[in-house]
Amino acid sequence: MSPLLxxxxxxxxxxxxxxxxxISLAVEEGETLGLIGPNGAGKTTLFNVVTGFLRPDSGAVRFAGAPVDRLPPExxxxxxxxxxxxxxxxxxxxxxxxxxxxxxxxxxxxxLRWLGARTCHAEADAKVERLLAESGLPRGGGERMADLSYGEQRIADLLMALALEPRxxxxxxxxxxxxQAEAERLLRIVRRHDSRTALVLIAHxxxxxxxxxxxxxxxxLGRLLRTGTPQAVRADAAVRAAYLGSLAD
Ligand SMILES: Nc1ncnc2c1ncn2[C@@H]1O[C@H](COP(=O)(O)OP(=O)(O)OP(=O)(O)O)[C@@H](O)[C@H]1O
Ligand SMILES: [Mg+2]
Known part of the structure; x- marks a missing residue:
């Protein structure tokens, strides 16, 4: 089977x-791929290209078996x-x-357009309630976004993305x-919501x-230096020189 991305x-x-x-890279159905590298390495730029916010000068992106290069982000x-x-x-x-x-x-x-707006809205609203329940956020999501704490806003960002039912x-x-505890909790929300969603995670x-x-x-520096298991990457000399050098074993 071809990769998801x-x-x-x-x-x-x-x-x-x-x-x-x-840059050439594949993401398999259901896997969690970490994308790391120093500030300015090009991680966000790669996300922008993959999601259609930036047009690349060269190369191609396929998603779920079909080219998406000509499609806008939405x-x-x-x-x-x-x-x-x-x-x-x-x-x-x-x-x-x-x-x-x-x-x-x-x-x-x-x-679901053919089902009519009311059915659509009922299903969508049920999904929102499920997301809010899974998130464990206090006050049931009724607070203004602007009034959420920093940690709650990061969870809110995640819920906004999950509401779009990503593959x-x-x-x-x-x-x-x-x-660390808040970060672990945030990642648990994704997996609890849908364990089959593939993830690419940028984090320092x-x-x-x-x-x-x-x-x-x-x-x-805009290149893909290595891809591998956490063990292999951690042990790689070039990776340690570029990014993980200060890490203890
Ligand atoms: N629209 C733009 N115009 C000009 N330069 C840009 C633009 N977007 C990104 N860059 C430059 O491209 C390089 C890669 O930036 P990018 O944001 O992709 O890095 P990053 O790996 O996400 O870094 P960080 O870990 O700091 O978020 C940086 O030098 C950045 O200044
Ligand atoms: Mg970035």
Whole structure:
């Protein structure tokens, strides 16, 4: 079977600066892939290309067996290729429940339009209630987004993405600024919601990445340096030189 996501030969420059060089990478159905590398390595840029927010200069992206290069971000999301942002895109004056309802209803509209809006909305609203229950957030998501604590906002970002029913979820530093316990809790929410969702996780917290990922891809200066099991990557001399050098064994 072909992989869920196939990235082949992606290149991207900003002016004279080469942000991505010949990146090829596959993500299998259901796996958790960690994407690590120093600041400026090109991790977010790669997410932007894969999700259609940036057009690459070269290369191709296939998702679920079909090319998606010509599709805008929302069409890719409708196929199940969904990302979170380093900074979330939500309506801060609305409650989390309201933000989630909009995302879920939009999602439902893609597949169930013929059933009529009311059925769509009922199903979408039920999904929102399930997400809020799974999240363990206090006050049931009724608070304004702007009033959530930092940790709660990171969970809210995640729920917004899950409301779109991803087959592959690209998480861009979802655990930045969280305590180890909060980070673990956030990742548990994803797995509890749907254990079959494939994940690509960008994080600088090495314990989180090595603890939760099946495989790890290491980027450095716009290139893919290594891809392998956590063990193999941790032991790799080039990886240690570029990124993990200060790590104790
Ligand atoms: N729109 C843009 N225009 C010009 N340069 C950009 C643009 N987007 C990213 N870059 C540059 O490309 C390089 C890679 O950036 P990117 O955000 O992908 O890195 P990253 O690996 O996500 O880093 P971090 O860990 O700090 O988030 C950086 O040098 C960045 O300044
Ligand atoms: Mg980044």
């Amino acid at each position: 196939e990235i082949a030969g992606i290149g991207k420059s900003f002016g004279a600066f080469r942000a991505l060089s010949d 069409k890719r999301a409708a196929l199940g290729l969904v990302r979170t942002f380093q900074k979330a895109m939500v309506f801060p004056a609305l409650s989390l429940r309201e933000n989630l309802a909009m995302a879920a209803r939009q999602r439902a509209g893609h597949g 592959l979820l690209l998480l861009d530093e979802p655990t930045a600024g969280l305590s 917290d090495i314990d989180i990445v090595f603890g939760h990922c099946d495989r790890i891809a290491v980027m450095h």
